[in-house]
Amino acid sequence: MRVILRTKPRKKPFIPIEAETIIPQNFLRKNDVRVYEGNKERRLEEIFYITTEGPAVSPDQVEIVLSGETGNIKRVGEYMNAGRIVVEGDIGMHCGNFMSAGEIVIKGNADAWLGREMRGGTIRCEGNAGHYCAAGYRGEKRGMRGGLVEVMGSAGDFTAEYLCGGEVRIHGDCGDLPGVEMRGGNLTIGGHCHRPCGNMTGGTCMVFGRVHDMLPTFRGAGNEEREYRGQRCQMMLYKGDAANRGKGSLLVKNIEQDGLSPKKK
Amino acid sequence: MKIDDVVCPFCGCLCDDLVVEVEGTRVVSVENGCTLANEKFMGDHRLKTPIHREGKGWKETTYDEAIRETAEILCDADRPLLYGWSGTHGEAQSIGIHLAEILGALVDNTSTVCHGPSILAIQEVGHPGCTLGQVKNRADVVIYWGTNPIDAHPRHMSRYTTFADGFFLKEAFRDRKLIVVDVRKSESANIADEFVRIQPGGDYAVLSALRAIVQGKRGIIPPSVAGVSREQLFRVADLLLSAKFGAIFFGLGLTMSRGKSKNIRNAIELTEELNRHTKFIISPMRGHWNVYGSNEVFTWITGYPYAVDFARGIAFYNPGETTSVDVLSRKECDACLVVASDPGAHFPKACAEHLARIPTVQIDPHVNATTHLSRIQIPVAVTGIDAEGTAYRMDGVPIRTRMLFRGTYPSDTAVLEQLYAIVKEIKGP
Numbered sequence: 011m012r013v014i015l016r017t018k019p020r021k022k023p024f025i026p027i028e029a030e031t032i033i034p035q036n037f038l039r040k041n042d043v044r045v046y047e048g049n050k051e052r053r054l055e056e057i058f059y060i061t062t063e064g065p066a067v068s069p070d071q072v073e074i075v076l077s078g079e080t081g082n083i084k085r086v087g088e089y090m091n092a093g094r095i096v097v098e099g100d101i102g103m104h105c106g107n108f109m110s111a112g113e114i115v116i117k118g119n120a121d122a123w124l125g126r127e128m129r130g131g132t133i134r135c136e137g138n139a140g141h142y143c144a145a146g147y148r149g150e151k152r153g154m155r156g157g158l159v160e161v162m163g164s165a166g167d168f169t170a171e172y173l174c175g176g177e178v179r180i181h182g183d184c185g186d187l188p189g190v191e192m193r194g195g196n197l198t199i200g201g202h203c204h205r206p207c208g209n210m211t212g213g214t215c216m217v218f219g220r221v222h223d224m225l226p227t228f229r230g231a232g233n234e235e236r237e238y239r240g241q242r243c244q245m246m247l248y249k250g251d252a253a254n255r256g257k258g259s260l261l262v263k264n265i266e267q268d269g270l271s272p273k274k275k
Numbered sequence: 276m277k278i279d280d281v282v283c284p285f286c287g288c289l290c291d292d293l294v295v296e297v298e299g300t301r302v303v304s305v306e307n308g309c310t311l312a313n314e315k316f317m318g319d320h321r322l323k324t325p326i327h328r329e330g331k332g333w334k335e336t337t338y339d340e341a342i343r344e345t346a347e348i349l350c351d352a353d354r355p356l357l358y359g360w361s362g363t364h365g366e367a368q369s370i371g372i373h374l375a376e377i378l379g380a381l382v383d384n385t386s387t388v389c390h391g392p393s394i395l396a397i398q399e400v401g402h403p404g405c406t407l408g409q410v411k412n413r414a415d416v417v418i419y420w421g422t423n424p425i426d427a428h429p430r431h432m433s434r435y436t437t438f439a440d441g442f443f444l445k446e447a448f449r450d451r452k453l454i455v456v457d458v459r460k461s462e463s464a465n466i467a468d469e470f471v472r473i474q475p476g477g478d479y480a481v482l483s484a485l486r487a488i489v490q491g492k493r494g495i496i497p498p499s500v501a502g503v504s505r506e507q508l509f510r511v512a513d514l515l516l517s518a519k520f521g522a523i524f525f526g527l528g529l530t531m532s533r534g535k536s537k538n539i540r541n542a543i544e545l546t547e548e549l550n551r552h553t554k555f556i557i558s559p560m561r562g563h564w565n566v567y568g569s570n571e572v573f574t575w576i577t578g579y580p581y582a583v584d585f586a587r588g589i590a591f592y593n594p595g596e597t598t599s600v601d602v603l604s605r606k607e608c609d610a611c612l613v614v615a616s617d618p619g620a621h622f623p624k625a626c627a628e629h630l631a632r633i634p635t636v637q638i639d640p641h642v643n644a645t646t647h648l649s650r651i652q653i654p655v656a657v658t659g660i661d662a663e664g665t666a667y668r669m670d671g672v673p674i675r676t677r678m679l680f681r682g683t684y685p686s687d688t689a690v691l692e693q694l695y696a697i698v699k700e701i702k703g704p
Contacts, residue, residue: 024605024606024607025353025354025607025609026605026607028587046587047353048352048353048354048379048607048609049353049355049585049586103596122595123593123596142595147593148395148398148592148593148594149398149399151399187479187534187537205479205480208479208483208534208537209483209537209540209541209544223480225479225483226480226483226484226487226495226496226500227483227484227486227487227492227495229495251483252487252490252492253482253483253484253486253487253541253544254486254544
């Protein structure tokens with residue numbers, strides 16, 4: 011089954027839509043799917059033109075395609091456990107929160123908290139991701155625990171904060187403090203970043219670009235060779251963060267102690 | 276008439292030893308107050324009656340009309356924002372939150388532009404704190420990090436730290452060691468025993484280094500960390516470790532610089548580390564008078580200290596998403612009620628522009644920058660001068676403020692109660 015949701019023009023387009031109900035399992039039967047526009051509850055038909063093609067007997071066979079002005083739609087794919095969601099443009103905050111299985115493909119940019127506390131499944135963002143990509147919620151001790159988040163562009167500050175498991179790949183640059191409080195899992199950054207892995211206690215982070223302002227509490231532990239996108243790279247291995255238990259691994263290709271603040275994205 | 280033990284309604288110190296002389300409905304002199312307190316008591320920029328915008332000008336209106344118009348604006352909105360609250364008393368804040376709940380509004384206080392990141396860090400790792408009385412009587416090492424109390428909290432040093440003799444420190448000025456950490460040499464740094472100048476944005480690295488040193492990992496520290504030499508870091512760490520009782524006070528230099536809540540988390544974890552060796556506490560230098568109280572009242576009622584979104588009937592909290600600056604800069608809200616604060620003066624330009632675009636109503640005694648962005652302004656009594664109520668000091672101690680004279684203005688509580696009743700009537704049961 012393919013469900014195509016195309017946004018209708020809205021009188022107040024800046025008011026976000028909260029749409030955690032947009033997950034494949036809710037479209038298997040003709041459920042009364044509702045979303046919130048500000049403090050007003052709306053039927054899905056009030057916000058989208060809906061087209062349904064073909065049948066499905068399980069959520070795995072459902073694909074949802076979102077198109078139009080989708081950059082302000084939050085929580086799409088929250089608690090998703092099967093099926094596929096394709097976003098033709100940008101997507102709002104909290105896309106794929108807590109998802110445990112299935113696939114989300116975003117062809118534009120994703121706003122903050124992409125894949126927050128995700129347990130499994132795959133999110134692939136072809137544009138850039140906002141702050142707190144694959145991170146935890148406020149006050150939470152564990153962030154993403156499983157699955158894969160892949161961002162082809164860049165990501166904002168605090169990427170993979172509290173990462174506990176699974177894999178995060180950012181092919182572009184990251185902002186400040188990627189992998190902060192990280193305790194497990196793998197974080198790969200293809201581009202540059204600032205101050206990676208502050209207070210990390212476990213897991214592995216690899217930075218194939220340049221690290222600006224490396225934190226002083228990482229201890230050099232030799233060199234290792236790693237592969238990124240088909241190329242073998244000689245990496246410097248650091249163990250840290252020594253301000254904490256210091257059992258994480260940070261592999262870095264280049265370091266620059268320039269003392270400058272990161273550029274605003 | 277002279278009134279003793281008056282509580283100052285300006286900053287988070289809530290100094291409660293002021294002597295104020297009143298003649299009729301006017302304050303004529305203030306003793307024991309700092310310059311900021313004097314200006315607050317003696318200043319005279321108060322609006323006489325409610326006003327609302329008509330064309331390009333302002334027209335005077337009545338309280339009843341202004342409050343009804345405000346209620347209608349808020350009820351029509353799909354995403355109203357109720358912002359401010361830190362300059363008023365807890366009783367008014369409480370009504371504001373109930374108002375937000377029935378409106379399905381976002382309600383936020385000024386923590387959003389000051390110590391919000393401190394609260395996020397406290398939610399992650401807790402808060403080893405104490406009252407200012409304990410600091411005054413016990414602390415022999417005091418750090419001011421990213422704050423300049425001589426300018427921002429002028430009596431903090433004389434009432435609680437450097438110049439305040441305590442039960443265990445008979446000659447505080449000589450017995451207490453003072454460390455100031457900042458990016459520039461401030462007035463407070465001039466009187467410090469140790470001034471640590473950090474490169475802008477380098478606080479996180481310096482805090483991490485100090486944590487490692489306190490843990491005994493001195494060998495890992497490079498010759499310089501964010502512009503601070505290894506030798507100075509060792510010296511500061513030794514001072515901290517030698518304290519019988521230490522206190523760290525931090526300000527917006529730490530909360531609003533690069534790293535934000537993670538800076539505070541690192542500072543709290545340094546405090547925890549120091550507590551393995553001696554007694555240490557950490558405390559934020561809250562600026563806006565009853566901002567601590569707004570966090571308390573918000574938390575009692577909603578479970579969250581600021582940036583609470585009632586759009587879906589339940590309280591949701593996510594700073595960065597539900598904070599006023601973010602909501603306004605993304606042009607999300609379509610009406611705003613500002614109570615006891617001045618976002619027009621403190622928010623980024625994009626937020627002020629949006630406030631001017633949407634119907635904004637201000638409940639505030641004074642004409643200020645937000646007045647120029649508003650459609651309606653309702654003047655009220657000033658808590659601590661012509662209204663009474665409860666406020667919280669920066670260390671979480673509640674203090675009852677007094678009404679010094681009975682003026683002609685209604686209190687925030689009276690105006691908000693009337694607004695709440697009208698909104699309830701419009702919304703129905």
